[in-house]
Amino acid sequence: MDGIWKLRFPHCMYPVKTVLEGFEAVNFPDVCTNSPVSKTSAFRLEHCSTAKENGIPTGLREFLGEYCGVAKGNLGMCK
Numbered sequence: 551m552d553g554i555w556k557l558r559f560p561h562c563m564y565p566v567k568t569v570l571e572g573f574e575a576v577n578f579p580d581v582c583t584n585s586p587v588s589k590t591s592a593f594r595l596e597h598c599s600t601a602k603e604n605g606i607p608t609g610l611r612e613f614l615g616e617y618c619g620v621a622k623g624n625l626g627m628c629k
Contacts, residue, residue: 564597
């Protein structure tokens with residue numbers, strides 16, 4: 551597995567170390583696999599609180615654009 555699954559469904563963008571016993575050699579992405587609060591949110595509810603406390607934007611467009619530096623022209627699919 552190489553993380554292509556992230557393109558198929560919305561997931562929380564919060565970094566979480568992922569290790570599955572018995573599959574240590576598989577490269578799982580280090581993100582929370584829970585669904586975000588809404589279509590316009592980057593995080594699930596608990597991670598939204600943590601992000602806000604640390605000054606990280608929680609809106610999907612703001613998180614990807616301002617915090618991650620994704621070019622504005624590449625944010626068209628984030629609705």
